Amino acid sequence: MNRKSMRTLLVLSAIAMAMIVSPAVVSYPTGIQGVKDSGCNCHGATTSSEVVPSITGLPDQYNYSESYEIVVSFVGGPASPTNSNQGGFNLWVSDGELSPSDATVQSYNPNEVSHTEAGNDQTSWTLIWTSPSSDRNVEFILHTNSVNGNADGANGGSSGDMWNKLTAKVSPPVLVLEEADPFVVLSTLIVVSAILLAFTLAYVFYRTNPESFTWDYFAPWIADWLTTTDHKKVGTLYFVAGLFFLGVGGIMAMMIRIQLAVPGNDFLTQDQYNQFFTLHGTTMIFLAAMPLINGFANWMVPLQIGAPDLALPRLNAMSFWLQPVGALLIFTGVFSGSGADTGWTGYAPYVVSETAHMGTTMWVAGQIMLVASSTLTGINFLTTIAVMRAPGMGWLQMPLFTWSILIANLMLFLSIPAFGIGLIQVYLDRVIGTAFYDVSAGGDPLLWSHLFWYFGHPEVYVVIVPAFGVISEVIATSARRSIFGYRSMVYAMAGIGIVSFIVYGHHMFTSGMSPTLRFVTMLTTMLVAVPTGIKIFNWLKTMHGGSLVYRTHTLWTLGFLVTFTLGGISGMFFPSIAMDLHLHESYFVVAHFHYVLVGGTVFGFYAAIYYWFPKMSGRMLDEKLGVLHFLVGFISYNALFWPMHRLGVWGMARRHHTYFVTTEEAMGALPIEAAGWNMFISVSAFIFFFSNFIMVANMIKTLIRGEKAPPDPWGGWSFEWMTESPPPTPSFDPHNLPVLTDANEHIANEPGTLSKLFNRLMVSEEDTEEVTH
Amino acid sequence: MNFIGLMVLTLIEVVAVGFHLPDERIFIFSNYTLMILTVVAIPKFIMIALIFMHLYGEEDSGILTVTALFPSFFIIIMILFIGLTHPEATTGLPAWCRPGTY
Amino acid sequence: MSVHDDHHPSAWGPHDWSHGAPHNSWSPFIMSVGIGIFLFSVAGVYRWGEMIDAGSIALVFAGLAIIMFGLAVFWRQDMSFDGAYEPKATGTPFRGIDIRKVSVWIFLMSEMMVFTSLFSTYMRYRFGIESCESVFESGQWVEGTSVTCFEPAGHLIASSWFHIAPGAINTFALIVSSFTVVQALRYAKKVDLDHKVRTKLVTRYLGATTVLAILFLTLKMIEWFIGFPLPEFLAEYNHGDTTIKSLYAEGYLINADSYQHHYYDTAYLADHGHGISHDTELYAMMESGTHSGGQMMANIRVSASTFYVTTGTHGVHVLGGIIGLMYMTFKASRGGYTPENAVSIEYFGLYWHFVDLIWVIVFPFFYLY
Known part of the structure; x- marks a missing residue:
């Protein structure tokens, strides 16, 4: 056997061993329950006033860190000493610690105690409460269950039980205010951010020209920004909006993490939590990721293809302005306290039910505007790239970033009408009362899932493919060689573009959809990893054949390669339907998509920002601050999202406002370590959030007094590096466009069979002047 | 001319419906009316596209026709995946494939 | 507000097309605001198929009027378009x-x-x-x-x-x-x-x-x-x-x-x-x-x-x-x-x-x- 096949055999056996040795997955069949909110509803559906619970031994006002012996008991109901079991209880306290004093009581966590098997046959229990060491408004919630002793009866003996609830309050030595209302906190933070943004913009305006800081100059300046159709200015508008909403989405994430830092937390109620994760998702995808992509696309695509501007400039401005107005509609819910609580996926029939909050209608309306914006963007970019390339630049001579924008826009504007129609259907259902998703009238909730995910899956590729383009550009420039395998990169992206439309069923494996479609999409999803893998290998080979210069953008690109690959691999557990049934709606999913969305898309943006900021602003960013940003950000990011894989495997569910841990495995909650990991994640989240301000500070500092940038600071060779920094308006003289003469880095040699086929359809080269209509 | 041909075809459609044809399956169609409507709609579609929208006989027809036909793949996928997968549709599947039997 | 000279034609129209497409236009901003008002107010008039607030109908029409106004600005820039500038594809x-x-x-x-x-x-x-x-x-x-x-x-x-x-x-x-x-x-x-x-x-x-x-x-x-x-x-x-x-x-x-x-x-x-x-x-x-x-x-x-x-x-x-x-x-x-x-x-x-x-x-x- 030769060396090559020996090596292959060794690798394959190593993989096989790893698969055998890797830990098994355990999922908890009973899920997680929260008695504090929902009551003893395994024992019965509602409370019963025949049972009277009581707590004795509580002081009116506690002293700091003092232990009180309290007795929990109840009277009434069917319990009687002749029954085999008499009753049970669950006591939750908001602050301080509860601990058992005998074997009849067990502790789930410091805030919650319940009865044990041994303590199942009594009507009163004694335990100890240790008061907190600070001033808190303490609340006790007690549930007691009166058992009728039919141990062999229906429901395992719990039918016929009666239970009731009691709340009690204890004041602190020094009176304190009510706890903060999360919506007030969020609205305040958003308003503060907006004010900070306005001040920053005003400051930048002042510093660019201190003499003209008067109203006479301000009005035309702001009017110019409100009415501009120049692709560079529109790109800047997209940036500012995108970064602002990235921050707002981050604030929401912080509040979610505060809530999840400890088990059984009550910072956000269940209802508020639902609104927060809905808005976090919608904001991050539609108001942060998409505008940031459009910002780069607007800025760089015309420069890279040598066009003076986009094909339809006023439509481009329209695309932008639909976004902030749409955002206003979406956020009306935040400021009213009754925002959409459907999840960013807005599943039917909840989304058209009367129990969903009223803000859902505005959430839908805002997204309709965003759909219009994306459609116009798609038309504009496809037209521009198809028709306005400089002479000499054929399809296979375009830079890879432009290719990525082309493929992304193709996917976007072909898939988004499905979402738009679904949204219109939901809007009409909620407003004029059509019955698209009304189950009692025959409406099919799966229709929404299909329409949403027909768009939703291409959408997530829309946000990652431009990042791929950026990475290609940055790696090539940083490695000081052309990208390896240009043509295969193009075909890989095109392949991703087409296959992305036939995989969307993998989001719906648990929905009860058509079994045939389930099977088909399982196979196609496994297939779509192949082109992505090709791209990763090409990037690695580019670095291998070149010599890397380590700038900040290079660091972020290397970070991307690590985190996106990890995210992609964790994603490969989901195509298998059997695995998906266990992992669906767990934190494993959350870990996966944050690895590809943040570790992929956002890291790609950071690389793009550090790479193209000199071109866009004419000034060089501070490298030291950039490296600091990378180090703090990359480490805290991994600390933040990596443990979520483990939490998901343990069974922590996503979109649940809290979770519970227990020492007793049989109760079905998470192990005790999960609480520690959640706290670790929350702390890392704060560090990651604040690390991004390093970049913002860098940008502001640079704009004010950064070093001036040359046209080509990194040694790139696509057209954008041939212009001034920042480029003039129009970006290229329409009567004197650059001609691509020497692009051997991008040239794909002789046209292949596909190219020859396209050639047959081309307008004949000689007749470019005489084409009449 | 084109629009006279289109008017004639429309007339055929309306008349076909007026005749109240029998309600039996024919080829892949669930009844005769549907078959006539589909068979007539296809040439109407083609005539408008090719002649009115200049997709035939002009210098730039070739590439514009390819552009116009490009979404066909995505349209077919949407119709197959969304239009024809209503839960009741599984009653048409063979028994070994239906949930509950495996 | 805007400076009226040959180099910076008005963002309200009319536009001199010999220099190319307009660099500034109020139309996108105005139309977006109009669409937002329209969608917002329609949801204020009807809910679940019933009319809940007839007063918002005025706002619906205001939204539509703003959209039309934005369109009018767009067309005012277009009226002077005489074909001198009809860009042709280079790719x-x-x-x-x-x-x-x-x-x-x-x-x-x-x-x-x-x-x-x-x-x-x-x-x-x-x-x-x-x-x-x-x-x-x-x-x-x-x-x-x-x-x-x-x-x-x-x-x-x-x-x-x-x-x-x-x-x-x-x-x-x-x-x-x-x-x-x-x-x-x-x-x-x-x-x-x-x-x-x-x-x-x-x-x-x-x-x-x-x-x-x-x-x-x-x-x-x-x-x-x-x-x-x-x-x-x-x-x-x-x-x-x-x-x-x-x-x-x-x-x-x-x-x-x-x-x-x-x-x-x-x-x-x-x-x-x-x-x-x-x-x-x-x-x-x-x-x-x-x-x-x-x-x-x-x-x-x-x-x-x-x-x-x-x-x-x-x-x-x-x-x-x-x-x-x-x-x-x-x-x-x-x-x-x-x-x-x-x-x-x-x-x-x-x-x-x-x-x-x-x-x-x-x-x-x-x-x-």
Whole structure:
């Protein structure tokens, strides 16, 4: 056997061993329950006033860190000493610690105690409460269950039980205010951010020209920004909006993490939590990721293809302005306290039910505007790239970033009408009362899932493919060689573009959809990893054949390669339907998509920002601050999202406002370590959030007094590096466009069979002047 | 001319419906009316596209026709995946494939 | 506000097109704000199909007015467009073709996906929910209780020549309007024509297209909401009835959860001699006495929703075309179309033919089947 096949055999056996040795997955069949909110509803559906619970031994006002012996008991109901079991209880306290004093009581966590098997046959229990060491408004919630002793009866003996609830309050030595209302906190933070943004913009305006800081100059300046159709200015508008909403989405994430830092937390109620994760998702995808992509696309695509501007400039401005107005509609819910609580996926029939909050209608309306914006963007970019390339630049001579924008826009504007129609259907259902998703009238909730995910899956590729383009550009420039395998990169992206439309069923494996479609999409999803893998290998080979210069953008690109690959691999557990049934709606999913969305898309943006900021602003960013940003950000990011894989495997569910841990495995909650990991994640989240301000500070500092940038600071060779920094308006003289003469880095040699086929359809080269209509 | 041909075809459609044809399956169609409507709609579609929208006989027809036909793949996928997968549709599947039997 | 000089033309219009497309325009910002106000206020007027606040209707119209104002700014910049600047594609395979033509075709691609989504919804429900006719004939209903079933609008519309008439006339209207647009383009492009004659002809043909499009929407409203009376001598072909009822009057509504129609009324069928087909379950059940007959009540909200929203979306596209046509007719009447900029009419024509294409699919499968 030769060396090559020996090596292959060794690798394959190593993989096989790893698969055998890797830990098994355990999922908890009973899920997680929260008695504090929902009551003893395994024992019965509602409370019963025949049972009277009581707590004795509580002081009116506690002293700091003092232990009180309290007795929990109840009277009434069917319990009687002749029954085999008499009753049970669950006591939750908001602050301080509860601990058992005998074997009849067990502790789930410091805030919650319940009865044990041994303590199942009594009507009163004694335990100890240790008061907190600070001033808190303490609340006790007690549930007691009166058992009728039919141990062999229906429901395992719990039918016929009666239970009731009691709340009690204890004041602190020094009176304190009510706890903060999360919506007030969020609205305040958003308003503060907006004010900070306005001040920053005003400051930048002042510093660019201190003499003209008067109203006479301000009005035309702001009017110019409100009415501009120049692709560079529109790109800047997209940036500012995108970064602002990235921050707002981050604030929401912080509040979610505060809530999840400890088990059984009550910072956000269940209802508020639902609104927060809905808005976090919608904001991050539609108001942060998409505008940031459009910002780069607007800025760089015309420069890279040598066009003076986009094909339809006023439509481009329209695309932008639909976004902030749409955002206003979406956020009306935040400021009213009754925002959409459907999840960013807005599943039917909840989304058209009367129990969903009223803000859902505005959430839908805002997204309709965003759909219009994306459609116009798609038309504009496809037209521009198809028709306005400089002479000499054929399809296979375009830079890879432009290719990525082309493929992304193709996917976007072909898939988004499905979402738009679904949204219109939901809007009409909620407003004029059509019955698209009304189950009692025959409406099919799966229709929404299909329409949403027909768009939703291409959408997530829309946000990652431009990042791929950026990475290609940055790696090539940083490695000081052309990208390896240009043509295969193009075909890989095109392949991703087409296959992305036939995989969307993998989001719906648990929905009860058509079994045939389930099977088909399982196979196609496994297939779509192949082109992505090709791209990763090409990037690695580019670095291998070149010599890397380590700038900040290079660091972020290397970070991307690590985190996106990890995210992609964790994603490969989901195509298998059997695995998906266990992992669906767990934190494993959350870990996966944050690895590809943040570790992929956002890291790609950071690389793009550090790479193209000199071109866009004419000034060089501070490298030291950039490296600091990378180090703090990359480490805290991994600390933040990596443990979520483990939490998901343990069974922590996503979109649940809290979770519970227990020492007793049989109760079905998470192990005790999960609480520690959640706290670790929350702390890392704060560090990651604040690390991004390093970049913002860098940008502001640079704009004010950064070093001036040359046209080509990194040694790139696509057209954008041939212009001034920042480029003039129009970006290229329409009567004197650059001609691509020497692009051997991008040239794909002789046209292949596909190219020859396209050639047959081309307008004949000689007749470019005489084409009449 | 084109629009006279289109008017004639429309007339055929309306008349076909007026005749109240029998309600039996024919080829892949669930009844005769549907078959006539589909068979007539296809040439109407083609005539408008090719002649009115200049997709035939002009210098730039070739590439514009390819552009116009490009979404066909995505349209077919949407119709197959969304239009024809209503839960009741599984009653048409063979028994070994239906949930509950495996 | 803006500096008025040759280098910085006003963002409100008119625009000097020799330098290229406008660098600034108030239109996008104003139109976005208008659309936001419109969507916000519509949700303020209606909720779950009921009107909750008639006062917000003013805000709805304010939103629409702002949108129109934004459009007016857009057109004010366009009026002076005389074809001096019509950019042509430089990149293969579109080289030499007008950029705006390519962009219209790409726009049409996305519109194809819009209507495919609507058709997919219709197909899913039509093939998935049992039709009212088969439910009626199976006898699986009880008088007084509503059953959920799919009642295609075609059942009502294709029931008589008179009901089909508005739809058929609409089809002819659209086809003729496609033809008039083609004629307008032809005369606008004709080089050897006196400009006054050209202006007159182009205005006439564009005006005719506008009139036909308005006729289309009017007939659609009649068919949906108003109905129309029949002259006496035709009444005998309509069971003696002198009116053709609109869909609204027949009860075909999006909130119709207890829809009743004489098609599904055993007493009516018996009276009018139609009878129930002998090989249906219902007939067998009535003969054996297990079914008392009566009038079937149906929940047809899904069928009505898909019908009105799909044909309504098409109607909205026709309305959009009318708004564009009004501008173009106005511009034509001012002599704005010459062979240099006649291609603008062609781009509109492409959109208009597409609308006609969608009608070619909507009409047979929603109105006749």
